[in-house]
Amino acid sequence: MANIEYWIQIENRPWDVCPHNIDRITGQNLKVRETKDKVDLTLSSPTGHTHKTTMFRPLRKTGDAVDDALILRRYKPPAKADASDAWTVPDDRKVNPWDLNEPDPGENGTMGTIPGPTIECNVGDSVIVHFRNNDMRAELGTKQVCFDFPFIGEICFPVPASIPLPVEKRTHSLHPHGFVFAPKFDGAFPLSPPDPDQPIEPAQAAAWAELNVTALKQGDRVPPGGTFTYQWHTRGWPTTAGVWLYHDHSICDMENTEHGAIGVIAIHNPADTNNEVDIRMPEKDQDATHTALDPAFLPGGSPNGSPIHLVCFPFARDVPADVLPHDLIGLGLEAPAAHGSMGAPMSAAMRALADEPRGRGSTGPPDPARSIQRGDLVFELDPKLVKFHRLCFPNYRQPPAKALYLQLFHTLGDAGMCINGRKYLGNTPTMVAGPQTRMRFGVVGMGSDFHTFHIHGHRWVIPGPHGSDPGTIQGSPLDTPVSQFEDTRTFGPANSFVFTIEEGSGFMRADPFTPGEGETPASPIGEWHMHCHVLMHMDLGMMGSLLIVPQAGAPALTLPVGMPCDMPEMGGDGGTPPPPPGLTADVTGMRSGQCLWRDSASGTPESTIKVGGTVNWHDDGTCPGGHTVISSGAPSFANVTTVPGSRVFPVAGDYRYFCGVHGGDPNAKTGMWGIVHVVP
Known part of the structure; x- marks a missing residue:
């Protein structure tokens, strides 16, 4: 049984809920969909790294100014004995590596994820979370600048200035669901008592004093610049297994949770071989953190890989392949391709190029510096830029044998309904699986709304403990159906549930019986809606999908897009006319x-x-x-x-x-x- 440690810091920066500039349901970009212009921004990391980005739907304040999200970000454990290098080296990982639309979470991407780092452990493990508050949010205000004048004396003038938000608004905590813990590790304001084992360090004394906390830290009110260590346990109880959540539960918990201060917990039960999906390395091969992921179940072997890669073919020798002068327009793919290609996943492949080893000769991915993109195709030029060397197209990687798909249905700032911090199909999760994938879905709700989770073409039952007395239930694996046979489940704020579907066998997968044309066997291959079925929430963008691709992979070309309901050119009159005033x-x-x-x-x-x-x-x-x-x-x-x-x-x-x-x-x-x- 292991003690698994996480180093998590809360940070503030802008967040784009529509990074691919598309609503595939209506076929509209965000300027048309929400009448707002894109915004060019520079993102800054506490490490000092910055990069420029374009956001198509950032969170906004009243008055249209860009608002900061609150991002719980994962860091590598400190390497120095005195831990002075804690929270200095980001360890960003995607929430779902097989999500076609999830942006790069690293220093050149979103610098963290919404939801925050997935906390994983086994039944029997304990989790230690080292938490630091780095909320630096500020607002435009004024400060007095004073000058001494002869004979007149001191005169002060108000000048615009960036003023930190009140400390109460920037105070945070972490509160878990599913674990067993002492009151001091509850992180629930104002009830958590001081921790006698965590005295306030002199360097943090002034920060804690702003909250009238002296001597001992309190885990329900960690001030900006303050730290706190939480300890959460499973006690070996199989009933702790499943998918849960953790979130800010401090002074302004509602506003902060609805700005992104929330994450997912996955507690695995290795004994539950019928349902469990754990893509971490086996314990015998684990690193010191006990959190290393198994490359065999990751796209390209990386937790930040893409489900898409480029497959290249050399031009045949008898095919003319001279480069025309205008072909050099757009040469160089070092920067990510533009977002919003009407549902095409090509941009995902382009973004993945930065992490791929450079091509050599006729193998491997193309060299971005001498490549050009035209639609869904990439042309790699020879080193002299006079002939086309290879033709490349995006291809889905071989899908995983098993995958854990985590989805948070929540409200986020003024953007409203989101799945994993994003809204509208084409930005929200499109989970890639194969016809033989064991798919484990973990679904979490948060906010002030109730939702329903629905996957087209698939069904499930919710597993629970067996037995009827508390002792039997406590020690029981979650292997007994406790729900009806269903394809839609209602859940509310802080509700979570988990279930497993074997796409390759059983009765819960997509139709395995109806054959296609001719001798084509029955197949689940295709894209299936996966969404909240509250109609208003669907319209507001709470729409994702499950994409089943062939076991060997397949070309990854443009995905379907729709059209707005109100389409006069389709022969109608633009929809039902409004009632007369x-x-x-x-x-x-x-x-x-x-x-x-x-x-x-x-x-x-x-x-x-x-x-x-x-x-x-x-x-x-x-x-x-x-x-x-x-x-x-x-x-x-x-x-x-x-x-x-x-x-x-x-x-x-x-x-x-x-x-x-x-x-x-x-x-x-x-x-x-x-x-x-x-x-x-």
């Missing part, structure tokens, strides 16, 4: 990923009424603090200081407003905004 409109303040106004007729924050009509505002109770209605700009109307409330509009015009409690900008259409269109 009446004399009343009912608008409800509600939470759907974020707090928003919704008109009962239009289904949007915009209402249309006739002159002399009335708007009635309601509150469904899902947003904390209630609502007020604040008129914005001209024409204006009297504010509604208590909701429910109403106003009569006697004059035509477009009346803009926002919620005074939750904020919003009706001009930018961000936050909790609304418009009343009053027509003759």
